[in-house]
Amino acid sequence: MTILCRSVATGYLQLIGLNNPTKTMNKNKQSEQTKGDAFTQRVPTNIWKEQGSPSNPYIATKAYCYGYDFDEVIDQLSYVDSLYLMLTGNLPTSEQSSLLELCLKLFMTPGPRHPATRAAMNAGIGRTHVTHILPISLSVLSADYLGSTEVGNAMKFIQxxxxKDAKTFIESGEIAIDHSSPNPIPGFGTIYNGLDQRTLKFVSKVQSLNCEFSHFNWSQSFVLGLVKYRLSWLPTGLAAALFLDLQLDYRTGTCLFQMMQSPGLIAHGVEKANKPLTDMPFVNEDNYVIQK
Amino acid sequence: MSYKNKDNVEQWDRLRNKIESKKGGWVIGDAVYNHGYRMMQDLVGSSSYFQVLVLNITGRLPSKNITKWLEASFICLSWPDPRIWCNQIGALAGTIQASCPSAVSGGMLAADSRMYGAGTMRACMEFIVKAGQQANKGKTISEIVDNELALKAKQLKSKPVISGYARPIASGDERVTAMQRVGRDLGFSVGHHENIAIQIHNELHEKYDDGINVAGYCAALLSDFGYTPLESERIYATWVNSGIHACYAEAADKPELTFLPMRCDDIDYHGPTIRKLPKSQ
Known part of the structure; x- marks a missing residue:
């Protein structure tokens, strides 16, 4: 085994033009001093206001979401419209409302073969405290490929x-397509060497809304130009385009994708939570190969 | 592996329900192997936890001195102070009786940050490796610093800073002094990257009143130890965990909701004025 060591000769450092090695920093440079930043005493927010009880200011008697009485929001708005309000501060147009509802359905589950769902199932079968199933699987879903980080990166890319004209942009060579990666462009690539047929079906469902979604339309033109490179939509890219058409920023989109995929993660994780250990594969001795 | 070939599934089929590992694994009735070592016989009792941690990540068993230094660097980020963001997550979990694993894993995720903790290590490493290469090509410390600041100024809207050479809340970093002392006590000589890091610190301090922080210093040492940026990021993934334990434990041992309680008017609302939902809704 390699034992690492560190020693650099003074002569070498002189040779490369640096001063003699020295452990000495200029005197007193590491003594700590507060920067005296002016931190707020109360937590500023544009989202939520609570009215405290006169007898106990820690208890809220009324709450407002972006200025709307939250009791009225509960009574009068659909879940989808309330969600849009919470994420953006605005009430959605009917088009935005339909699109958000469609997104909630399209991205309801990554499916049982996605590593995040399998993490949920592993937690379930391993008798992990059930409250950890969602955080565990969402941590896995944070990924750069087929995960929420990719959604945010794809949003930035599309934005x-x-x-630019999508076709000219692809032909310009401005983006280098690295075939050693399954997602050479965030949100666009392959799954298991193939084009993701499920996401292509989802695309047609978006088209059936018959709305003008500019980011989605640009991305679809972009995908048509990618065909000759054998690349296409990934679910993350579709989510990214639609989130931009919902006027969400990339940070909100990153997090919303996790929330949207949660129902499937919960369902598959909980399904395994009280099953015998043998209800999930455990690779047998013959198929566990320790390589030299 | 290429993703270009049309629907070539051979590479996936070969690995269905099969694991191939260069790391090792459990051979029931024989041993648990770890990079050729039998863990119970060769490592337990003779190696430190940190040696095995680094072995697991890199495949190389480091010297005890390197891991003594590494362990000391973990102590540098193990403060029992719940004002620190990751630690406060531990305390917030404690004050409503979440489990300790929830608190600690949540806090560790929080330190996957651009500003502090393990999340900064990759960028610190990449900078010091680049600086080392530039020095080898004859660039002066001034040029290295100016080039990096110019690059950062293009990328950021805020004041450009070099990864590993700035710190929130306070200036100066006594953890660097402590880690230098540990290295000296262990008999380490000054390596190429440490030497450059110190000169960069001096340059930044003279010109901008910035200075090296513990992550920047650790990055330099890890480069001198021979670890790559990716290996270093993995080694430091759990860097802050023990401070979170402390803050969780203290808050969990006190009555519920007593950690930094907030009145309704401790929320400073700046949103739209109170309004009615439109009738059409």
Missing amino acids: QHKN
């Missing part, structure tokens, strides 16, 4: 390039 950055959406004003």
Whole structure:
């Protein structure tokens, strides 16, 4: 085994133009001093206001979401519209409402073969405290490929390039397509060497809304130009385009994708939570190969 | 592996329900193997936990001195102070009786940050490796610093800073002094990257009143130890965990909701004025 060691000769450092090695920093430079930042005493927010009880200011008697009485929101708005309000501060148009509802359905589950769902099932079968199933699987779903980080990156990519002609943009060579990666462009690529047929079906469902979704339309043109490279939509790319058309920023989109995928993660994790250990594969001795 | 070939599933079929590992694994009735070591016989009792941690990540068993230094660097980020963001997550979990694993894993995720903790290590490493290469090509410390600041100024809207050479809340970093002392006590000589890091610190301090922080210093040492940025990021993934334990434990041992309680008017609302939902809704 390699034992690492560190020693660099003074002569070498002189040779490369640096001063003699020294452990000495200029005197007193590491003595700590507060920067005296002016931190707020109360927590500022544009989202939520609570009215405290006169007898106990820690108990809220009324709450407002972006200025709307939350009791009225509960009584009068659909879940989808309330969600849009919470995420953006605005009430959605009917188009936005339909699109958000469709997204909630399209991205309800990554399916039982996705590593995040399998993490949920592993937690379930391993008798992990059931309250951890969702955080565990969402941590896995944070991924750069087929995960929420990819959604945010794809949102930034589409936002950055959406004003360019998609076909010319691809032919310009501005983006280098790395075939050693399944997602050479965030949100666009392959799954198991193939094009993701499920996401292509989802695309047609979005088209059936018959709405003008500019980011979605640009991304669809972009995908048509990618065909000759054998790349296409990934679910993350579709989510990214639609989130931009919902006027969400990339940070909200990253987090919303996790929330949207949660029902499937919960369902598959909980399904395994009280099953015998043998209800999930455990690779047998013959198939566990320790390589030299 | 290439993703270009049309629906070539051979590489996936070969690995269905099969694991191939260069790391090791459990051979029931024989041993648990770890990079050729039998863990119970060769490592337990003779190696430190940190040696095995690094072995697991890199495949190389480091010297005891390196891991003594590494363990000391973990102590540097193990403060029992719940004002620190990751630690406060531990305390918030404690004050409503979440489990300790929830608190600690949540706090560790919080330190996957661009500003502090394990999340900064990759960028610190990449900078010091680049600086080392530039120095080898004859660039002066001034040029290295100016180039990096110019690059950062293009990427950021806020004041450009070099990864590993800034710190929130306070200036100066006594953890660096402590880690230098540990290295000296262990008999380490000054390596190429440490030397450059110190000169960069001096340059930044003279010109901008910034200075090296513990992550920047650890990155330099890890580069000198021979670890890559990716390996270092993995080694430090759990860097802050023990401070979170402390803050969780204290809050969980006190009555519920007593950690930094907030009145309704401790929320400073700046949103739209109170309004009615439109009738059409």
